Amino acid sequence: MKPKEAITLINCFEAKYPVHTWRSQGFCFWPILRINADLKMQHAEFSTSTSLSLRERIYSRTKSALEILRSLFEKPESISASRNADVVCLSDGISFQKLNNVYWDKFLDPIRETLASKKHTSLALDPAKNDFTPKHLSFVKIANQLFRAKISSLLKVCQIKRQLSRIKELNDFYNELEQKELAPFFPGIEALAIKIAFIRFEADYFKMLLTNTGARLAIQVSYYNTDGFAFNLACRELQIPCVDIQHGMTGAEHPAYGSWTKVPESGFEILPSFFWSWTEIDVATINDWAKETGGFHRAFLGKQPLNSYFQTSGKDLFRQYSDNLARLADKDHKKNVLISLQPVFISEKILNELLKAIQDSPDNFQWWVRAHPCNTPQEFALAKGFLVKGHNKNVFFDEATDPPLMAVLSNMDLHVTHCSSVVLEALDYDIPSIVIDMFGKELFADLIRNGKVFYCPPDSDWQKVFKEALLPTEATCKKEISYASSGNDTLLKLLGDN
Numbered sequence: 001m002k003p004k005e006a007i008t009l010i011n012c013f014e015a016k017y018p019v020h021t022w023r024s025q026g027f028c029f030w031p032i033l034r035i036n037a038d039l040k041m042q043h044a045e046f047s048t049s050t051s052l053s054l055r056e057r058i059y060s061r062t063k064s065a066l067e068i069l070r071s072l073f074e075k076p077e078s079i080s081a082s083r084n085a086d087v088v089c090l091s092d093g094i095s096f097q098k099l100n101n102v103y104w105d106k107f108l109d110p111i112r113e114t115l116a117s118k119k120h121t122s123l124a125l126d127p128a129k130n131d132f133t134p135k136h137l138s139f140v141k142i143a144n145q146l147f148r149a150k151i152s153s154l155l156k157v158c159q160i161k162r163q164l165s166r167i168k169e170l171n172d173f174y175n176e177l178e179q180k181e182l183a184p185f186f187p188g189i190e191a192l193a194i195k196i197a198f199i200r201f202e203a204d205y206f207k208m209l210l211t212n213t214g215a216r217l218a219i220q221v222s223y224y225n226t227d228g229f230a231f232n233l234a235c236r237e238l239q240i241p242c243v244d245i246q247h248g249m250t251g252a253e254h255p256a257y258g259s260w261t262k263v264p265e266s267g268f269e270i271l272p273s274f275f276w277s278w279t280e281i282d283v284a285t286i287n288d289w290a291k292e293t294g295g296f297h298r299a300f301l302g303k304q305p306l307n308s309y310f311q312t313s314g315k316d317l318f319r320q321y322s323d324n325l326a327r328l329a330d331k332d333h334k335k336n337v338l339i340s341l342q343p344v345f346i347s348e349k350i351l352n353e354l355l356k357a358i359q360d361s362p363d364n365f366q367w368w369v370r371a372h373p374c375n376t377p378q379e380f381a382l383a384k385g386f387l388v389k390g391h392n393k394n395v396f397f398d399e400a401t402d403p404p405l406m407a408v409l410s411n412m413d414l415h416v417t418h419c420s421s422v423v424l425e426a427l428d429y430d431i432p433s434i435v436i437d438m439f440g441k442e443l444f445a446d447l448i449r450n451g452k453v454f455y456c457p458p459d460s461d462w463q464k465v466f467k468e469a470l471l472p473t474e475a476t477c478k479k480e481i482s483y484a485s486s487g488n489d490t491l492l493k494l495l496g497d498n
Helices: 003-016 030-046 053-075 109-117 143-165 168-179 189-213 228-240 282-291 306-311 315-329 350-361 377-386 405-409 421-426 438-443 445-449 461-470 489-492
Strands: 088-089 096-099 103-107 123-126 139-142 216-221 242-245 273-279 297-301 337-338 365-371 414-415 431-433 452-454
Touching: 003 216, 003 365, 030 189, 053 103, 053 143, 053 337, 088 109, 088 228, 109 123, 109 306, 109 489, 143 189, 189 377, 189 461, 228 242, 228 297, 273 282, 273 414, 273 489, 282 297, 306 315, 306 405, 315 337, 315 438, 337 421, 337 445, 350 377, 405 421, 414 421, 421 431, 431 438, 445 452
Parallel strands: 088 123, 088 216, 123 139, 216 242, 242 273, 273 297, 337 365, 337 414, 414 431, 431 452
Antiparallel strands: 096 103
16 A cells, blocks of 8 residues: 555544544553554555474574563663763664764764763663664663563553453444454554553653653654653653654655644644654644644754764764775766665565666666665575676675765765655755655655656666756755754753753
């Protein structure tokens, strides 16, 4: 299902049912249903299911059991009341970039650098089990604590199920889902009860943590999951402003950011209070619905944090990576094209279209294939084997994936993708993008109309598309990017700085 179709269906349900009144455990739970279902509907046609062998199933289940035991018996890292932090940050666990042998959270660490320069202390929470050297030592692994909260919450599930069963309109909603064969896309009553319990118990853990640190501001990346919902709820109940940092594509068709048509007057407790958005369009998309909440939700403009850092105090670090890539790019003699992969959209059909683009490209084209942080090693290996067939073009894989995206983009002439938000970051370098599916055409409709992004339907003449996309425009001359308004000023105001 295309993004517009999915959000239209969601809006129909919002018009028909009082979804903004459905509450349990102190919060409205409609966002759980809305976001889960919409994304599942969008991704359904691209998902590929492969059955595991008996050996693989045994290995997977044994590994899971050992992880459970480890989480239950391993001593968690304590966060005492003496560990003060003005700002507590919740990482998404995947958005890390290795720079000079340490790992930066590419959304949070540039912001933490600015906060430190203004004498504000910060603490980052890692909900994943990452094992690396972080940029900032004030980095705490909380996966075990969250897992324990989830285990404890299961005792509450039956009570929550009984409570949900008494909401008549919710039962009517589930009956309609069954009649229209849409039930597989939505969490069932039991799954919903489990998610609600997880959020409640994790929120109580986060409240204890935030209270112990004395935090006055919270920041997170990619809020729309159990951990993010719980973090928002904890902040709401403690009256601590919580900011979600844009991490990719948003827009009116994104169920977490756009087209909310039925919102409680005081907002959703499990949504952030503030949204750090990359563009004026993203700000307007959120504020269009957020204005109905009396200020409980609002968006402000803040550029991509690592881009901003590389254009200001991190210029030397950026130049180090960019100059190394420039030798490979050989821009005096070559045209360089970046392909940005994605974790869901990596089917054989998509890879075939990307391979056709490479095969049909002029002889002076070089190709750079960048993996998404969520791509598995198997997916990247599949792309590596697939995209080198039937041609003698240069195709770089690790060289496109390991360095910072901005250093790669600074050496590119063109970008090709299914629907990656790298389209937005490429615009900062005046690099045109080509999307290869109707999915991307819908997501970037405004940019396509403005001539900044191009749509290439299946079986198109790639030579013609390349020529059109690379036509010189007024924006072709590389500009010095200005990040004067990076969003950091807004964060400092939330902390009470003048």
